[in-house]
Amino acid sequence: MAAAQPNRLQHGGRIDRSRPLAFSLDGKAYTGFAGDTLASALIANGVALVGRSFKLRRPRGIVGGGAEEPNAIMQVGEGAKTQPNLPATQIELQQDLVAHTTRGWPSVGFDIGAISDFFGRILGAGFYYKTFMFPRSFWNYYERAIRLSTGFGEAPASPDPDAYEHMNAHCDVLVAGGGPAGLIAALVAARSGARVILADDGNEFGGSLLAGADAIDGAPAMDWVAGVVAELREIPDCVLLPRGAVLGYHDHDFLTLAERCVADPRGPGDATRRDIRPRARERLWRIRAKRVILAQGSFERPLAFCNNDRPGVMLASAVSTYIHRYAVLPGRHAVVFTNNDSAYRTALDLAGAGVKVAAIVDSRAGGGGALAAQARVVGIPVLQGRVISDVTGKNRVRGVSIAEWSGDSWENVTSTVRIDCDLLAVSGGWSPAVHLHAQAGGRLDWDESQLCFRPAHASEKQRQSHDSAGAGNGRQSLNECLTDGLRAGTEAVAKLGLEPAAIKAPAASSAGEAPIEALWRVPAERDADRCPKQFIDLQNDTTVADIRLAVREGYRNVEHVKRYTALGFGTDQGKLGNINGMAVLAAALGKTIAEVGTTTFRPVYTPVSFGTVAGESVGGLYDPVRKTALHESHEAAGAPMEVVGQWHRPWYFPRAGEDLHAAVARECLAVRNSVGAMDASTLGKIDARGPDVVKFLERIYTHNVGRMKLGRCAYGIMLGEDGMVMDDGVMARLGENHFYLTTTTGGAANALNWLELWLQTEWPELEVYLTSLTEQFSTIAVAGPNSRGLLEKLGCDIPLDRDSFPFLTVREAVLAGMPASLFRVSFSGELAFEINIASHFALDMWRKVLDAGREFAIAPYGTESMHVLRAEKGFIIVGQDTDGSVTPVDLGMNWLLSREKDFLGKRSLGRPDCLRKDRRQLVGLLSFDQRTVLPEGTQLIEKTGRTTPVPMCGHVTSSYHSACLDHPIALALVAGGRARKGDTLFAALPGSEPVPVQVVSPVFYDPKGERQNV
Amino acid sequence: MLLITCPWCGPRAETEFSYGGEADIARPLDPDALSDAEWADYLFYRGNPRGPHREKWNHVHGCRRWFGVERDTVSYRIARSFMLSAGGPGADADAGPESGGDANTEQED
Amino acid sequence: MSEPAPHRHGLEAFFATAESTPDARVEIGVLSNRGFLNVRLDPRKQQNVRTAEQVLGQAMPLVANTYTSGRHRVYWLGPDEWLVETGAGDAATLGGELTAVLAGSGAAINDVSGGQVALRIAGADARTVLAKGCTLDLHPREFGPGQCARTGLARATLLLAAADAAPSYTIIVGRSFADYLCRWLAHAARPHGACFSTR
Structure with missing residues (x-):
């Protein structure tokens, strides 16, 4: 097997050579080992070319070893399980993993789009804006062509079969990053009794220690890591989350974290029964932390030299990672290029692994410190005061040109030496991972000695609940990182009021370092705008020249330059190139980097799948389905459901062969001619009582509540303070100081909150209690001329005749053996009763109603028939015939407005705007052709004609075919409509001629209201 | 997601609350005495400050109480939560009307 | 009122069809009457x-x-x-x-x-399952027996109470949400194994 991995070392690494794993890339089979990432396995197999660049289609190879990777962006999995945009450096290798490169149509090796390399000059900064915007109408064509030849892979076309879940968690201390600083911070916090969550986006804890050969307290550093992790695992209130990437630091110390679970041998439940228990593929943790320690380390920066994007140019730290952690060699003949000391370690790592290091090219005239001396000892040539002026090779580095450099970064140079190599390890210094710190609102300071932005803590520390530690806090040596982590952990538990456990800082070896020297743009043989491309952002093909061009074209602000050049726009969010880009911008503007500043750091830190964001709440669980107590019966009757708010209400009750229209016509005629029954349980219901309840309700409702006699019902409306109708419903006076209010289905919760707002904040002196009874009572509306007979047949202990139980009254009764409140109210205009019954008895009552109604040919009816019946009567539905801009006067409800008292919204009705004569008012509409059912929302116009724009004078709010009138009816809001009865308007229908309609009264049926009052 | 301290229930996630706009806007005692402009000012005009903002929140998925929050509209930092009326049930009877029974619920030091 | 009708909580169908897994680490139950x-x-x-x-x-x-x-x-x-x-x-x-x-x-x-349904969530992983949909800190130090809270679970508002340290929790929820909530709980409990009980 190993023979198939030509670049695999025989020994070392944190891979398991006894567990070979087969995988494929673009259909070609390879083998790696457990413990590999896809990236390390590809390097082991000698795969250098992994993609094409976004804009210029240049060949690209693996650059990094972690979240910063800009090039090796893969499509993993197939069919419904496929996932785009995953960096190969973060994909754990699994048996039979199927991966595809995403940016090489038709293939990475032969890319038709590479022709655009030729046109590189016209595809400079802002090329989209400049090239494709004129003429505007052509953009559609341009875009289609561009989209075809670019892109980062594909979204799955079918539903994701995997499970995802969310987990809410709380902790005293969240430690983000499980490297040396994070580990010791977590250890001191956990030992001190704090509830700790330690997360790291890698599959193993150790951070930078995984990539080196450091020693702690005289032993291999990974032994120390293993000891700390083992101890933390034993502490019950400590949660370890490897494979957990902290995505965002949100308000009030709320953090999101994505955990990849599949390869996780722990996880919930019994591991031996994993086969039958569907486990989540990814878990989104939503963590509220009291203190947060950010220890996410730092990112190495590349250098901006000519052709620095050729496959084989790699971050020095990544090279070390591949050698130590994965036991693979990214090349055989290496050159190292650096402006600081850390890359010397990589040179030593390469030499130690048997790679010939042809040269270390150090831009500093004075060269490096102790590590440089070591390099010389092992025979590596060190070229000081020199830079790499160009790279040769296209699909793979073949050699580098080296020039002497005096130290002035923008001066042209002359190449003097050429060295052959297939690997160029590069280090431009280190940038602390300050993303989460910045997301939390923390400021950044520019550190001129280390040339990096680091978290500004000193001045803000008292206000913040987060701290940074280790390399992410600008600490460079391992010793400094361990000390800083211990400090951060100790301070965090002290702030929590816990006694910090005493821990002695472990000691690591350290070497004296020479300081870094700035090299933001590497000088070339020609000036920056004419030399071969010097890339800043590899994923978006942003070059030094692009940034300078943006400045020449007048861009000054870093945020604008970012958007113009697409710097940092990719899935890697510029982890590699942003700081270099800002430095180039600063130089072009003649400013300091501190003055230019950074772009905004936004969540998420690394790409996250939609499934993880959606979590458990997908499919039928996306939104609650609220079911009435009668739901079971409706379902059994085969009624399609209409979603109203979150409620599922029966829409209509079809008999065999009936469609919606046939069923609704039958149901409506049953109500008009005999009797129908409807589930009205979803109406909001509120019990209001207390000594001051009348005073309170007088201020809320527009009518004279105090005049209602005991046992009376009344229709009431609530207005907002702006005078617009907010909710409506029937209320009943059950006692001197006791009312029962009903609200609309959709407005039930809001109405109660609205009442409580006034009661609690404006009139707290009023003694009133409001209790929601929406769930407690189910409501069965029995409507039609035979409704009284039906109730009598059910057995009712009170007289139901008109004189004993008149219209708009309420009675307590025992009906069919069950206690119920009967309301003589009607939303259909027919003689009707609403039976209010405790919900746990409601299903039995409903069945008895339907049984007893059989002799009257009772029809259960749904929301559609309810709408038709009420529209025939001109009864409005708040939210359908009103939209928050309609006053009761507009609706013709002046009779409901008391002149004797103030009520919410009353003053607004006198505002000039509410008195306008041309306000839209509720009217009825009839189609002249007697058959066109106008679509709801149809605009109404005065006259036909081709002159545009056509002034609109109203719109249709409700529209149905009326079975009992045998023609269509519609309600509409029409400007000055009440004065226009008899006028002809036109309904503008899409795709056909306008239909003439006549303005009529909104009451189409029984205008005198005689039928409900019998 | 904000962490909001309900004066009765303590700190809870923002998802348990609903926002009610600027606090301290008293309804005029005699609306009819107001000019249209004065009424419009009460109805529509809000301070919308950059910085500390006193606002109403309802613990709608909890104890159903309305209360006040002083929140910085730039940093979202919440300085304190407070009861909106001293007369409300459960309020400290000795609390003055202005402090409104300040629950002394500093969220961040 | 000769024969009082039976109390229906509306979850009869759900519990009649829910399938329990052996070695369940979560119990989802409805408390009748x-x-x-x-x-x-x-x-x-x-x-x-x-x-x-x-x-x-x-x-x-x-x-x-x-x-x-x-x-x-x-x-x-x-x-x-x-x-x-x-x-x-x-x-x-x-x-x-x-x-x-x-x-x-x-x-x-x-x-x-008539408007309330009482549920019981118990077992070794009960707290984990609740934490999938509830933002309260359910650590026994913060939310132990004797404590309750009206809060959100999944997308329903309800009363959650720590019934005992077993641990078991009582949920009291508006009846229209009960069926949704049970389905959500059953889904969330799948990786842990769930058993269903009526008592």
Whole structure:
């Protein structure tokens, strides 16, 4: 097997050579080992070319070893399980993993789009804006062509079969990053009794220690890591989350974290029964932390030299990672290029692994410190005061040109030496991972000695609940990182009021370092705008020249330059190139980097799948389905459901062969001619009582509540303070100081909150209690001329005749053996009763109603028939015939407005705007052709004609075919409509001629209201 | 997601609350005495400050109480939560009307 | 009212068809035949509290987010609102007595037995399953027996109470949400193995 991995070392690494794993890339089979990432396995197999660049289609190879990777962006999995945009450096290798490169149509090796390399000059900064915007109408064509030849892979076309879940968690201390600083911070916090969550986006804890050969307290550093992790695992209130990437630091110390679970041998439940228990593929943790320690380390920066994007140019730290952690060699003949000391370690790592290091090219005239001396000892040539002026090779580095450099970064140079190599390890210094710190609102300071932005803590520390530690806090040596982590952990538990456990800082070896020297743009043989491309952002093909061009074209602000050049726009969010880009911008503007500043750091830190964001709440669980107590019966009757708010209400009750229209016509005629029954349980219901309840309700409702006699019902409306109708419903006076209010289905919760707002904040002196009874009572509306007979047949202990139980009254009764409140109210205009019954008895009552109604040919009816019946009567539905801009006067409800008292919204009705004569008012509409059912929302116009724009004078709010009138009816809001009865308007229908309609009264049926009052 | 301290229930996630706009806007005692402009000012005009903002929140998925929050509209930092009326049930009877029974619920030091 | 109709909580179909897994680490149950009273009174009028406590035979919880156990469970819902959990057959009588003794005090007693469903979530992984949809800190140090909270679970608003340290939790939810909530809980509990109970 190993023979198939030509670049695999025989020994070392944190891979398991006894567990070979087969995988494929673009259909070609390879083998790696457990413990590999896809990236390390590809390097082991000698795969250098992994993609094409976004804009210029240049060949690209693996650059990094972690979240910063800009090039090796893969499509993993197939069919419904496929996932785009995953960096190969973060994909754990699994048996039979199927991966595809995403940016090489038709293939990475032969890319038709590479022709655009030729046109590189016209595809400079802002090329989209400049090239494709004129003429505007052509953009559609341009875009289609561009989209075809670019892109980062594909979204799955079918539903994701995997499970995802969310987990809410709380902790005293969240430690983000499980490297040396994070580990010791977590250890001191956990030992001190704090509830700790330690997360790291890698599959193993150790951070930078995984990539080196450091020693702690005289032993291999990974032994120390293993000891700390083992101890933390034993502490019950400590949660370890490897494979957990902290995505965002949100308000009030709320953090999101994505955990990849599949390869996780722990996880919930019994591991031996994993086969039958569907486990989540990814878990989104939503963590509220009291203190947060950010220890996410730092990112190495590349250098901006000519052709620095050729496959084989790699971050020095990544090279070390591949050698130590994965036991693979990214090349055989290496050159190292650096402006600081850390890359010397990589040179030593390469030499130690048997790679010939042809040269270390150090831009500093004075060269490096102790590590440089070591390099010389092992025979590596060190070229000081020199830079790499160009790279040769296209699909793979073949050699580098080296020039002497005096130290002035923008001066042209002359190449003097050429060295052959297939690997160029590069280090431009280190940038602390300050993303989460910045997301939390923390400021950044520019550190001129280390040339990096680091978290500004000193001045803000008292206000913040987060701290940074280790390399992410600008600490460079391992010793400094361990000390800083211990400090951060100790301070965090002290702030929590816990006694910090005493821990002695472990000691690591350290070497004296020479300081870094700035090299933001590497000088070339020609000036920056004419030399071969010097890339800043590899994923978006942003070059030094692009940034300078943006400045020449007048861009000054870093945020604008970012958007113009697409710097940092990719899935890697510029982890590699942003700081270099800002430095180039600063130089072009003649400013300091501190003055230019950074772009905004936004969540998420690394790409996250939609499934993880959606979590458990997908499919039928996306939104609650609220079911009435009668739901079971409706379902059994085969009624399609209409979603109203979150409620599922029966829409209509079809008999065999009936469609919606046939069923609704039958149901409506049953109500008009005999009797129908409807589930009205979803109406909001509120019990209001207390000594001051009348005073309170007088201020809320527009009518004279105090005049209602005991046992009376009344229709009431609530207005907002702006005078617009907010909710409506029937209320009943059950006692001197006791009312029962009903609200609309959709407005039930809001109405109660609205009442409580006034009661609690404006009139707290009023003694009133409001209790929601929406769930407690189910409501069965029995409507039609035979409704009284039906109730009598059910057995009712009170007289139901008109004189004993008149219209708009309420009675307590025992009906069919069950206690119920009967309301003589009607939303259909027919003689009707609403039976209010405790919900746990409601299903039995409903069945008895339907049984007893059989002799009257009772029809259960749904929301559609309810709408038709009420529209025939001109009864409005708040939210359908009103939209928050309609006053009761507009609706013709002046009779409901008391002149004797103030009520919410009353003053607004006198505002000039509410008195306008041309306000839209509720009217009825009839189609002249007697058959066109106008679509709801149809605009109404005065006259036909081709002159545009056509002034609109109203719109249709409700529209149905009326079975009992045998023609269509519609309600509409029409400007000055009440004065226009008899006028002809036109309904503008899409795709056909306008239909003439006549303005009529909104009451189409029984205008005198005689039928409900019998 | 904000962490909001309900004066009765303590700190809870923002998802348990609903926002009610600027606090301290008293309804005029005699609306009819107001000019249209004065009424419009009460109805529509809000301070919308950059910085500390006193606002109403309802613990709608909890104890159903309305209360006040002083929140910085730039940093979202919440300085304190407070009861909106001293007369409300459960309020400290000795609390003055202005402090409104300040629950002394500093969220961040 | 010769034959009282059976109390239906609406979850009969769900529990009849839910399949339990062996070695379940979560139990999802419905508690049948419970009665509930919503009690509103002003606790600053201490006489009201004493009067109510005499009828209830136990203390009213005056500390936010706690409950008392005795003949009934009395849960704190708000500074002037409580929920009394009792037997289905006792709610009406108890409500009547409370209404009678508190007449004229401004108190409001409502029988809400028909509107509430009580569920039981128990087992080794119960806390984990709840944490998938609830933002409260359910660590036993923060939310132990005797404590309750009206809060959100998944997308429903409900009353959650720590019943005992086993751990087991009681959920009291509006009946229209109960079916959704049980389906959500069953889904969330799948990786842990769930068993379903009615009692």
